[in-house]
Every structure is written in structure tokens, then in C-alpha cells.
Amino acid sequence: MAGILLAGFGGQGILFAGKQLIVAGMKNGKEVSWLPSYGPEMRGGTCNCSVNIDDEPIGSPLVTTPDILLAMNKPSYDKFVSKVAVGGTVVYDSSLVTPEETRDDIKSCGVPATQLANENGFPKLANCIMLGKLMKETGLFDREYFCESLRAASPRQSPSWAK
Amino acid sequence: MSEKLLMKGNEALAEAAIRAGCKLFFGYPITPQTELAEYMAKQLPKREGMCLQAESEVAAINMIYGAASTGKRCITSTSSPGVSLMSEGISYIIGSDVPCVLVNVQRGGPGLGGIQPAQSDYNQAIRGLGHGDQHVIVLAPNSVQEMASLTGEAFDLADIYRMPCMILADGALGQMMEPVDFGAHTPREIPEKTWATNGHKNARKHNVVNSLYIAPEELEKTVLDRFERYAEIEEKEVKYDTYLTEDAEIVVVAYGITARIAKTAVRMAREQGIKAGLFRPITLWPFPSKELKALAGTTKAFLSVEMNMGQMQSDVKLAIDCAKPVTHFGRTGGMIPTPDEILIHIKKAVGGDN
Structure with missing residues (x-):
């Protein structure tokens, strides 16, 4: 179904966002895998995470040509945009990324996630806004279903992430 | 369950x-x-x-x-x-x-x-x-x-x-x-x-x-x-797993994480009409030598794929008494091979064009 690459700075919640995708996928009866970049990246610097959601058992857990790229900073966008599969989708945080390289063979969607998160009083939930945009643009999961799945992961607060 | x-x-x-x-x-x-x-x-x-x-x-x-x-x-x-x-x-x-x-x-x-x-x-x-x-x-x-x-x-x-x-x-x-x-x-x-x-x-x-x-x-x-x-x-106590090896002309031998990447490559090869199969040792010691040897009777070549410079290749050769050619493909130092890379080596091993 989809190889998804999520990338950004350490601390933006990239790994958390990736985990929400596989939780939703697993509950939906799909085969899933989640592979983080580990080591020094986890403690700052760039961070990325490979997610596979498929009907078939997952082969390589490493996503090298993503169908969907979720980029939360410029270095990540610049590094991975050229690797996105033809016909794929890029979702980027337009408050942090101004795309220089653009491709006409992929769908490119920006959302000012960090700005929206700050304005709405949820500075740590830019990742969830990104996920919301990803759902809207790709239709990966049903909106209500994914909302429910995400709500189950949140610690008693009601994030206004549903953009 | x-x-x-x-x-x-x-x-x-x-x-x-x-x-x-x-x-x-x-x-x-x-x-x-x-x-x-x-x-x-x-x-x-x-x-x-x-x-x-x-x-x-x-x-x-x-x-x-x-x-x-x-x-x-x-x-x-x-x-x-x-x-x-x-x-x-x-x-x-x-x-x-x-x-x-x-x-x-x-x-x-x-x-x-x-x-x-x-x-x-x-x-x-x-x-x-x-x-x-x-x-x-x-x-x-x-x-x-x-x-x-x-x-x-x-x-x-x-x-x-x-x-x-x-x-x-x-x-x-x-x-x-x-x-x-x-x-x-x-x-x-x-x-x-x-x-x-x-x-x-x-x-x-x-x-x-x-x-x-x-x-x-x-x-x-x-x-x-x-x-x-x-x-x-x-x-x-020998344990192993096979995938599409019955009619395979090229058998990829791989274990661990590499085996599942190789499985994707085997599937891609099949889609292109190449009769590839996968043999996955689950016990590395004891090595499934007998089972590999049996495959040497039906397949034309073996490709050993690992994330190293070819350490298992010699065990595959020993298992089959060098009855068929055994080549190696691997990445090392922390690099993970991609299905595409493995596919290229499957094609090389069967002698087809790349």
C-alpha cells in the first residue's frame, strides 16, 4: 500500500508520528513496520523514520523510494524529495520549508504546521497537524478512524490537530 | 490467536x-x-x-x-x-x-x-x-x-x-x-x-x-x-524456510533481515519471468546443509546475500559440494541492501542481461 518516510529535527515527534501510522495500520489489519534512525540522531539533529503499511508481508523495513514523504525541516526536504516515487506525495511544513527543488511528477503539499501549532497553543503537536494533512492529501486512512486512533494515543488532552 | x-x-x-x-x-x-x-x-x-x-x-x-x-x-x-x-x-x-x-x-x-x-x-x-x-x-x-x-x-x-x-x-x-x-x-x-x-x-x-x-x-x-x-x-534441530524454491533456477540464500529484502527481490524477479527462489537458514549452526544440497539437484545457481563481504558463501559451497556456482552479493559497514540491488545480482547469476 505505502512506503512512508517521515523526516525532520530530533524532538519534532517524527518517530511518534510514524508510530501513529503503524498503530492505525495494524488495527486496520495491515502488515506494518517502523524503522527509526537511531543513535545520535535521536538526541537532536536530523531524524527520520521508515514506515511500511501493506497488504503483503513487509520485505525491507527501510524505505528508500517513499510513496509518501513527510518533511518537517528543510534539510530533510532537500535530502529526500528527489527520492520520492513518481506519482508519490510530499507533505512538508511550509513554516519551516521553502521548497527550492520542485517536481511535477509528484504531488507536493505544504501546511504551516509549526506556525499553526504555536498559534493554537499546542507547540509540540506540529507533527499531528502534519499527519492530518497527510491523511487529507493521501486518504491513507479514513479521517474518523485515524482521529480515533490518534486520540487513543494522546495523554488526556484533546489536541486540536484536525486541520 | x-x-x-x-x-x-x-x-x-x-x-x-x-x-x-x-x-x-x-x-x-x-x-x-x-x-x-x-x-x-x-x-x-x-x-x-x-x-x-x-x-x-x-x-x-x-x-x-x-x-x-x-x-x-x-x-x-x-x-x-x-x-x-x-x-x-x-x-x-x-x-x-x-x-x-x-x-x-x-x-x-x-x-x-x-x-x-x-x-x-x-x-x-x-x-x-x-x-x-x-x-x-x-x-x-x-x-x-x-x-x-x-x-x-x-x-x-x-x-x-x-x-x-x-x-x-x-x-x-x-x-x-x-x-x-x-x-x-x-x-x-x-x-x-x-x-x-x-x-x-x-x-x-x-x-x-x-x-x-x-x-x-x-x-x-x-x-x-x-x-x-x-x-x-x-x-x-535444523530450521529453515523456503520460498518458491521448487522450480527455481536461481536460489537466493539469505538469513535474518536480509532474507526478507531478498524475498522482495525474488518476487520482483518472478514478475520479470526469472525463476528465482529463496532459501532462508533459521539455524545458522546447525547449518541446513542437507536441505541446500537437495536443492543443488534442481537449481542452476545460488546467490548468497548478506550484510557482510561473503561469510556464509563458503558454507553454501560446502553444503552443495560446489556442485553449482555460488556467487555473493552483500553490503557491509552498516549499509542495508535494497531489493533492486539484489535483483541485479539475481540477473547476473542467471546470466541474463541486466
Whole structure:
């Protein structure tokens, strides 16, 4: 179904966002895998995470040509945009990324996630806004279903992430 | 079927160990296996167990030696450089015939190397885990599910044959998250541990756990006895998996994480009309030599794929008596091969155009 690459700075919640995708996928009866970049990246610097959601058992857990790229900073966008599969989708945080390289063979969607998160009083939930945009643009999961799945992961607060 | 949980491979292995009745963990942290020790540190004190961070890998393996001598199930985990440090202790454990489970979540080497996934400790695990005439059983999981189910099996094998059993994983399997079902392993019947040094209470003769035999006749006998057991293991405990090998003209041989990447490549090859198949050793020692040899009768060539420079290739050649060409493709130093790269080498091996 989809190889998804999520990338950004350490601390933006990239790994958390990736985990929400596989939780939703697993509950939906799909085969899933989640592979983080580990080591020094986890403690700052760039961070990325490979997610596979498929009907078939997952082969390589490493996503090298993503169908969907979720980029939360410029270095990540610049590094991975050229690797996105033809016909794929890029979702980027337009408050942090101004795309220089653009491709006409992929769908490119920006959302000012960090700005929206700050304005709405949820500075740590830019990742969830990104996920919301990803759902809207790709239709990966049903909106209500994914909302429910995400709500189950949140610690008693009601994030206004549903953009 | 029991409920599936999403866990990292390192954590799944730790949980499976606890569920297999292992209450003792001794280790020293090292990326990419640290989550395993972390999980043990969180869980074991709450579950009637003990987790101890030793001052080094050398200390940890000797703590395992002591704990294993009492007949209690115990486990240590480390990554490549740590195994080298443990090597002396592992040999003592083998020489003393006590069971334990060792985990190597491999990273790139040699030396301090890197922290990304590798399979370059294959030769060490199969041939050189310690000095002396010896083997340990080596299991190679290929998923988070197998990280869990092979752990239960590892404890059973170690107890049945009174020897260490190693789980040879890699950084990707340790770090990745997948659904896991802890009910997948069925425990085996374990012989009573009459040899254990767990207090004789004046009710029996005291037991001795020892690997020192000054008289060569005596030492030779212990080694010969042990090799009889090895022969029994080679006869009974070989595990492997095959995919589309019946009519395959090219058989890819791969284990662990590489096997599932190779499986994708085999599927891609089939879509292009190439009759490819996959043979996946699950036990690396004992190596599934007979089963590979049988395939040599039907296939035209073998391609050994690993995350190293070709350590298993010679075992494939030996298994099939060099009856068919065996080529190797691998990435090393922490690089993970892609299905496309493997496909190119499948095509090369069948002699088609690239």
C-alpha cells in the first residue's frame, strides 16, 4: 500500500508520528513496520523514520523510494524529495520549508504546521497537524478512524490537530 | 490467536525471555541493543527477577556463567564489539556445559565500527565464538515476531542440550517495530537439571561446574561427548524456510533481515519471468546443509546475500559440494541492501542481461 518516510529535527515527534501510522495500520489489519534512525540522531539533529503499511508481508523495513514523504525541516526536504516515487506525495511544513527543488511528477503539499501549532497553543503537536494533512492529501486512512486512533494515543488532552 | 502488540525487536526479545521464565539479566549497554537491557531493567524487578548492569561485557558474561551454573534461566545481550569481549567467558560456559542465551544485535565492524545494522559477525558466531573445539546453537530471526518466538526456542534448546544458544540479530531487527504475538512459541519439555550447583542440602552428592581438565585423556573425552551432542543437534534441530524454491533456477540464500529484502527481490524477479527462489537458514549452526544440497539437484545457481563481504558463501559451497556456482552479493559497514540491488545480482547469476 505505502512506503512512508517521515523526516525532520530530533524532538519534532517524527518517530511518534510514524508510530501513529503503524498503530492505525495494524488495527486496520495491515502488515506494518517502523524503522527509526537511531543513535545520535535521536538526541537532536536530523531524524527520520521508515514506515511500511501493506497488504503483503513487509520485505525491507527501510524505505528508500517513499510513496509518501513527510518533511518537517528543510534539510530533510532537500535530502529526500528527489527520492520520492513518481506519482508519490510530499507533505512538508511550509513554516519551516521553502521548497527550492520542485517536481511535477509528484504531488507536493505544504501546511504551516509549526506556525499553526504555536498559534493554537499546542507547540509540540506540529507533527499531528502534519499527519492530518497527510491523511487529507493521501486518504491513507479514513479521517474518523485515524482521529480515533490518534486520540487513543494522546495523554488526556484533546489536541486540536484536525486541520 | 492471542493479541498482537507493537514492539521494537529488542523489547520483544526481552519480553519473550521473561515469559520463557528467564529472571536474570546481566549486561552492559551498547547501541543498537540497549533497549533490551532497558526493558529488563524496568521489568525484571517487578516480575521476581533481577537485572544487573555489569561494569563491562567481561564481567557480564562471567555473571552469566555463575547464574547459568545454578540451572536458572539467564540471558545477556550485546552488540558486535561486546561479543568479542565476552568470547573468553563464552568458551568457559561451553566447556562447563551450562545453558544460557546470548544475544548479538550486530552492528558494523571491525573495531568499534559503526552503529548501523550488519551481519558481519557470522563467522565469529558460527566458527569462533570462543577458543577450543566448540559450537553454539545460532538462531537468526528475520522479524520482530521471530525475535520473540526464537527466544523461547533458544532457552529450550540451551536447556535440552546444556549449551549456550545465540540469537544473531542485527541493528535493524533490534530497532524496528512490528506486531508481535507472544503465544507463537510452544515450550518444549526440558530435562531435569540434575547437574546444577544449587545447593545439595546434604541430600545428594555435590555438583561441580568446571571447564578445567588437566589430564588430556579426560579433556578429550569431554570434547568427544560434547561433539556427540552436536551431532544429535545437527540431526534434529535444523530450521529453515523456503520460498518458491521448487522450480527455481536461481536460489537466493539469505538469513535474518536480509532474507526478507531478498524475498522482495525474488518476487520482483518472478514478475520479470526469472525463476528465482529463496532459501532462508533459521539455524545458522546447525547449518541446513542437507536441505541446500537437495536443492543443488534442481537449481542452476545460488546467490548468497548478506550484510557482510561473503561469510556464509563458503558454507553454501560446502553444503552443495560446489556442485553449482555460488556467487555473493552483500553490503557491509552498516549499509542495508535494497531489493533492486539484489535483483541485479539475481540477473547476473542467471546470466541474463541486466
